[in-house]
Amino acid sequence: MKLGIAIGLAVVLSGCSTVPVTFKPVDPIPPAEFSYRLFEKVLETHVKDSVVDYPGIQTDERFETYLIELDRVNPNAFVTRNERLAFWINAYNAFAIKGILDHYSPVSYVGRYRYFIGRDYRVGGAGINLYDMERQVLIKQFQEPLIHFAIVCASMSCPKLQPWVYEPDQLERQLDRVARDFINDPTRNRFDRTQKVASLSMIFKWFDDDFTRAAGSVLTYITRYVNDPELGLDLKRSEYRIEYLDYDWSLNGVPLEETSHAGRS
Secondary structure: OOOOHHHHHHHHHOOOOOOOOOOOOOOOOOOOOOOOOHHHHHHHHEEEEEEEEEEHHOHHHHHHHHHHOOOOOOOOOOOOOHHHHHHHHHHHHHHHHHHHHOOOOOOOHHHHHHHHHOOEEEEOOEEEEEEEEEEEEEHHHOHHHHHHHHOOOOOOOOOOOOOOOOOHHHHHHHHHHHHHHOOOOOOEEEEEOOOOOEEEEHHHHHHHHHHHHHHHHHHHHHHOOOHHHHHHHHHHHHOEEEEEOOOOOEOOOOOOOOOOOOOOO
């Protein structure tokens, strides 16, 4: 996620990160044999009503096995766009969980640098951090604004972590579902039709360019997914003032007992 001035400064200070172009996994798994089944079972077991049981995942051997398998597959070897996009969304969500398990946290400015930029995760024999995974891979390569409702950075104002994985053959339906869930959630976005005010998640400010490029404006993009047709028409016909809600970086689930690397400040 775009993390504001603090993270922007951190990127400058840290220099240019290296984003993998080619992948050379050791003991590779052919893409046709790679499966999300282990991660799916972890999510089914430990995510209830969008609350993540991090202590439970920490002791679930299936999760560590899945992370090992991510390092054994070449993501560029997947044939279709949906196969590659589903792979990277699931990888991002798995590594965001792993960061919490390793006692990192985006709750503070320093913590956000450490969580998103300060450590790498292993994919296909190469290392990449969460910031570059989102910016240089998911956004730059796929040009798909819907990813912003699917990737979850372990915080309350992020989209909800789902108890299922993203599958290539179901991807369009799944992305539509999470977009509608996020946009119509009054804890994340609110629309005052009397005062003509749209109180939006900071995600729409941070990634304004992505939504505007796709639809002409943020509000026009939102009208594609609002469940209330009258609201959709009003957003199109009326001049709404946009304001942005404070972002809640607190943990989206049950915390671990130790937080030695949380980077609180």
